[in-house]
Amino acid sequence: MGAGSWGTAFGVMCVDAGEPTTLWARREEIATEICEQHTNGAYLPETRLPDALEATVDPERALDGADVVVLAVPSVGIEAQLAAWGPAIPRDATLVSLIKGVDVETLRFGSQLVSESLDCDPARVVVVSGPNLASECAQRLPAATVAAGSVEARTERVQRAVMAPYFRVYTNPDQTGVEVGGAVKNVIALAAGMAHGLGFGDNTMAAVITRGLAEMVRLGAALGGQALTFSGLAGVGDLVATCTSPKSRNRTVGDRLGRGERLDEVVASMNMVAEGVKSSRAILGLAERAGVEMPITQGVVAVCHAGHHPSELVDGLLQRSAKPELYGL
Numbered sequence: 001m002g003a004g005s006w007g008t009a010f011g012v013m014c015v016d017a018g019e020p021t022t023l024w025a026r027r028e029e030i031a032t033e034i035c036e037q038h039t040n041g042a043y044l045p046e047t048r049l050p051d052a053l054e055a056t057v058d059p060e061r062a063l064d065g066a067d068v069v070v071l072a073v074p075s076v077g078i079e080a081q082l083a084a085w086g087p088a089i090p091r092d093a094t095l096v097s098l099i100k101g102v103d104v105e106t107l108r109f110g111s112q113l114v115s116e117s118l119d120c121d122p123a124r125v126v127v128v129s130g131p132n133l134a135s136e137c138a139q140r141l142p143a144a145t146v147a148a149g150s151v152e153a154r155t156e157r158v159q160r161a162v163m164a165p166y167f168r169v170y171t172n173p174d175q176t177g178v179e180v181g182g183a184v185k186n187v188i189a190l191a192a193g194m195a196h197g198l199g200f201g202d203n204t205m206a207a208v209i210t211r212g213l214a215e216m217v218r219l220g221a222a223l224g225g226q227a228l229t230f231s232g233l234a235g236v237g238d239l240v241a242t243c244t245s246p247k248s249r250n251r252t253v254g255d256r257l258g259r260g261e262r263l264d265e266v267v268a269s270m271n272m273v274a275e276g277v278k279s280s281r282a283i284l285g286l287a288e289r290a291g292v293e294m295p296i297t298q299g300v301v302a303v304c305h306a307g308h309h310p311s312e313l314v315d316g317l318l319q320r321s322a323k324p325e326l327y328g329l
């Protein structure tokens, strides 16, 4: 449900895993292009989609008979979409959240937005998250991910549904840890992009990634995630991919801010969503509520939402008081 970059790439992998798959697209022209030309030029311009991948703007047709419903719209749009789709979602279907964002008003992660919008058992929700840049997955370059949920039969069903020959899926019961990893890495990638845009070096990048991981672990542990999850694909794996790849939207936004562009202009120039921009405020809100320090996140919020210059983020981090490395991580 969602024919943006990740929804479409995910659909490609489901077809390649042998699943009959129908994409729901918001725009008629995108559904028609997918069905007739087997491309989605607005989101994945370099990819020829499989002939078997169907698309429609009719949610009832897309959802008809589905035992796995994959939700691929950003956090900002998911509640309104679910309100419209709810009655058409088959009873007991497994609901897959691909969302790597946190709602700014309610501080809820994607899985909570899904189960509470549908007023359904949270155990029906499986979160899929990992180092998965959509364009690479759609080009069938080898990659791996995590399917996280509390019911093994559901995580294993999702594992089978998307385990294409080039895409390896691991299951993990730690949905909280996996979801914290996917949301926090976007915020740290904004900072990593800023460091790159400001002209800093590889040492800077390594420091941002490593201290960003410390923030992820701190918040994740406070919210009930397992420490080991953050050394997995949905933690450090996704953090590395997103912070270092020019294909990442979040890193690209940070890079352009570091080069002196204004946030509103950068966001307006993109046809895709960089979740970290809005989620940074929500993640800082969660950190404050849990009493954990997230200085990189705090700096990203100051740049994105209080008009600070990216160089102030760097100065602020370097001027923090001296500490032992693993003090509170």
Ligand SMILES: NC(=O)c1ccc[n+]([C@@H]2O[C@H](COP(=O)([O-])OP(=O)(O)OC[C@H]3O[C@@H](n4cnc5c(N)ncnc54)[C@H](O)[C@@H]3O)[C@@H](O)[C@H]2O)c1
Pocket (backbone or CB within 6 Å): 002, 003, 004, 005, 006, 007, 008, 025, 026, 027, 043, 072, 073, 074, 075, 076, 077, 078, 081, 098, 099, 100, 101, 132, 133, 134, 135, 271, 272, 273, 275
């Ligand atoms: N693109 C990736 O590489 C990637 C990989 C893993 C996870 N994700 C996550 O998947 C989610 C979806 O991202 P994407 O990359 O497909 O985004 P996208 O911007 O490429 O596409 C978003 C899709 O949702 C629809 N949409 C956008 N705003 C909407 C709104 N307000 N209401 C309803 N529908 C809306 C669009 O029409 C489009 O079909 C995000 O949470 C993202 O962080 C993305």
Ligand SMILES: O=P(O)(O)OC[C@H](O)CO
Pocket (backbone or CB within 6 Å): 100, 130, 131, 132, 133, 134, 186, 189, 238, 241, 242, 247, 248, 249, 250, 251, 273, 274, 275
């Ligand atoms: O392009 P981004 O920054 O939204 O990142 C995409 C994926 O989440 C990478 O795993």
